[in-house]
Amino acid sequence: MPFLELTMRCTEATQPRYENALEDVGAVAVTLLDADADTSNEQAILEPGVGQTPLWDSLVLTALFPEDTDALALLAALEAFDPGLDWAQVTFRQVADEDWERAWLDQFQPMQFGERTFIVPWNHELPEPARAPEAAVVRLDPGLAFGSGTHPTTALCLRWLDALAGEGLLQGRRVLDFGCGSGILALAALKLGAGEAVGVDNDPQALVASHDNAERNEVGARFAVYLPEDEPAGTYPVVVANILASALEALAATLAERVAPGGRIALSGILQGQEGELLERYAAWFDHLRCEQDGDWMRIEGVRRA
Known part of the structure; x- marks a missing residue:
C-alpha cells in the first residue's frame, strides 16, 4: 500500500x-x-x-x-x-x-530496558543476555504502528514496567495499555509476569499489529485488543498510556477511572515543559506523582488514591 x-x-x-x-x-x-x-x-x-x-x-x-x-x-x-x-x-x-x-529493518536493533526486558526484532538473533532464564523477551514486528521501543516515550514506559516487575507489582496482575500501538508495552508486561493485558487504540491498524505480535509471542490468549468505544468496563491495578500530552489532558478522568484504588499509572508522550499542567490535573486522583525524563520527553507516574 x-x-x-x-x-x-x-x-x-x-x-x-x-x-x-x-x-x-x-x-x-x-x-x-x-x-x-x-x-x-x-x-x-x-x-x-x-x-x-x-x-x-x-x-x-x-x-x-x-x-x-x-x-x-x-x-x-x-x-x-x-x-x-x-x-x-x-x-x-x-x-x-x-x-x-x-x-x-536496517535501523531496528535488539535493545534492553531495565534489568531484564529485551525488545528484539524478528530478523535478529537473541543477544546473549536475552538468553538468560529470567529475561523477558518481546519479539517485535511493529509494522507501521507506533512503538518499537526506540523512542524515549516508549523506553520510559518499558523501564517503568521492568521496575514494577522487580518490585513484584506485576505478577499475576491485569494491565491496561491505553494507546497500545504495536502492543509493545502490554507484551512486555505479560512477559514480565502480568496475568493478562488489554490494549486500547483508536487506530484499527494498531489493533491488528498488536494482535499479530501477541500471537507471535505466544501470549495471544492473555491479550485482548479493543477500539476505545468497545473496551469493556472495569479497573486495572496497572495502567500505562503512551499517547500525546493533549490526549492525556482530555482523557484524565477516563484514565483515572481505569485505575483500581492503590493501582499504578504511567503517562508518557509528554514533551518537557508539558508536565506541569498534567501533574496538576492528575493530582485530583493520584498520590506520589513524580516525573522521569529521557531527552526532551517525560514520564509521569503515580498511585491511585482510594
Whole structure:
C-alpha cells in the first residue's frame, strides 16, 4: 500500500514541536535526516535512539500518512494545531510501502530496558543476555504502528514496567495499555509476569499489529485488543498510556477511572515543559506523582488514591 509522504526542513530546536503536530494529525511514521549531509551516505533516524536526540542543527523531517489523505486538508489541520509553526515549505509525494519497511529493518536493533526486558526484532538473533532464564523477551514486528521501543516515550514506559516487575507489582496482575500501538508495552508486561493485558487504540491498524505480535509471542490468549468505544468496563491495578500530552489532558478522568484504588499509572508522550499542567490535573486522583525524563520527553507516574 503506498503512502502520502510529507517532507520539510526544520531545526533541532523546533523538531519536537513539528513532530508533535504531525503525530497529532495522524502521521503513521516520522523520519529525521541531517539536512546538510550527503544524502547518498546519510542514515535515517526513524525514531531517536534511547536517551538520544539528533545532534544536527538543520534537519529534513519526513512523515508518512495514509494514501487517501488530502494534502490541503492536512496542511489546514497542521496550521490549526500549531499556528506558530511555518508549514509553507512542505512538499508531498507518493511513496511505496516497501521503501519504509526496508529502512525500518536496517535501523531496528535488539535493545534492553531495565534489568531484564529485551525488545528484539524478528530478523535478529537473541543477544546473549536475552538468553538468560529470567529475561523477558518481546519479539517485535511493529509494522507501521507506533512503538518499537526506540523512542524515549516508549523506553520510559518499558523501564517503568521492568521496575514494577522487580518490585513484584506485576505478577499475576491485569494491565491496561491505553494507546497500545504495536502492543509493545502490554507484551512486555505479560512477559514480565502480568496475568493478562488489554490494549486500547483508536487506530484499527494498531489493533491488528498488536494482535499479530501477541500471537507471535505466544501470549495471544492473555491479550485482548479493543477500539476505545468497545473496551469493556472495569479497573486495572496497572495502567500505562503512551499517547500525546493533549490526549492525556482530555482523557484524565477516563484514565483515572481505569485505575483500581492503590493501582499504578504511567503517562508518557509528554514533551518537557508539558508536565506541569498534567501533574496538576492528575493530582485530583493520584498520590506520589513524580516525573522521569529521557531527552526532551517525560514520564509521569503515580498511585491511585482510594
